[in-house]
Amino acid sequence: MSKLLQSSLLSPKTRYQLLATIIVNIITFSHGVGIGWLSPTLAKIQSSDSPLSFQLTIDEISWLGSMLGLGSLCGNLTIAFLLERMGRKFCIYLLAVPYACLWILIYCASNVGFLYAARFLCGFTGGAGYAVVPIYISEVANSDIRGALTSMVMLSVNLGILVGYILSTYLAYHVVPFLAIILPIAHFTANLLLPETAPYLLKKSRLLAAEASFKHYQNQRDDLEDNSKAEFEEFRLAVDAQQASNTTALTYKDLINKPALKAFAGAFILLSGYEFGGIFSFVNYMSDIFKATGVLLDVNTWTIIIGVVQIVGVYTSTIFVDIIGRRILMLISTLGVGLGCIAFGFFTYYAQIYDLQHLNWLPLVLxxxxxxxxxxxxxxxxxxxxxxxxxxxxxxxxxxxxxxFLSILVFVTLKLFPLLLHYFGISATMWFSASASLLTFVYFLLFLPETKGKSMITD
Structure with a gap:
């Protein structure tokens, strides 16, 4: 029982790690709001009573969606440059600025260029956040709860997407920015509470600050606490050993040895399966997907239901990722997405031939x-x-x-998805996604290693 409590997210030893994870994920939640805002808003601004003074063509819609990928790419590159130079905490602070600006642009939009810029900044915030937040969490979290805490990144994004769906469905276009701009203020203020991560401080030879950070995230408040000094010394030696092994500059040989190539292959399949499997595109264009089924129901309400399902799904992964491991969850997921997309494609195909209104519940269930x-x-x-x-x-x-590479794929898939939907139809689009998911499943079944419990300091 005591062992179970020790590994719990709410145990005294790890509760500050959980709190830090919640605080840094304010920005990923905010990014989700920006993503979820688009789908119901597209229906509004394409209608006859649009709140904007301009109409969007199908090509402009595809650019509006794909700007998220270009922004994400710039965010990745910016954080890659700053991460080791300025630290994790500075990079997390930085994300408040572009996120605040995107809602100002949305409120002031007088032509499609404003919306392009807003989606670009939404992508920048997400791309930068996806780069720094998982690294931050992995450096403060104990190995037995690291999977659960890191999976909260996507849980926060999905919570934000649901809120974005709801706000843009039920509130006026110009009201949403006034509410959403509260988030970057909360993000910046809350992060004042957090110290820099101990591994980064050790790399910068700031020993006292690193010890204070380590004790904070391990909830060791008393300097006289048994084993606290010994635990930090063990941690410091592990980081020093990693640093010693990295004293030589990286060369191409470090990137082409067997472990590196195997990791690159796994990452490439993971990235491709994530994007071409279609889940992210579905989230961005959910209302348009339900419209394409031809079923005469409130597509925005369906979209909100899907937002709730996302949260339940990620919460499930948070519970089980450190219990049954990463590999089995990936296999269940990719196989399930592939079979589900095949079934969805067949429904929409036959819905064009036969009257399937009596099955109008089936697209939502699928x-x-x-x-x-x-x-x-x-x-x-x-x-x-x-x-x-x-x-x-x-x-x-x-x-x-x-x-x-993920950001490039985001741009490509979000640019292509509405065009595929428009020119090839919903059935062919879903079958394409199914093919990508099933190919990913086969690769994972044969080659994906289990990484549960893997050390972030040593190989």
């Missing part, structure tokens, strides 16, 4: 299943697996490269 199993694995623990795949020496560089 999409609920797809989104749920997607968030249990491929979405919910995406960053957990990505960070853990790479050897310690090349982890920082290769994670940054992977996130940059």
């Amino acid at each position: 999409m609920v299943a797809i989104i749920y199993v997607g968030n249990v694995g491929i979405c919910g623990i995406f960053f957990v697996v990505l960070v853990e795949l790479f050897p310690a020496k090349i982890r920082s560089l290769c994670t940054s490269i992977s996130v940059v």
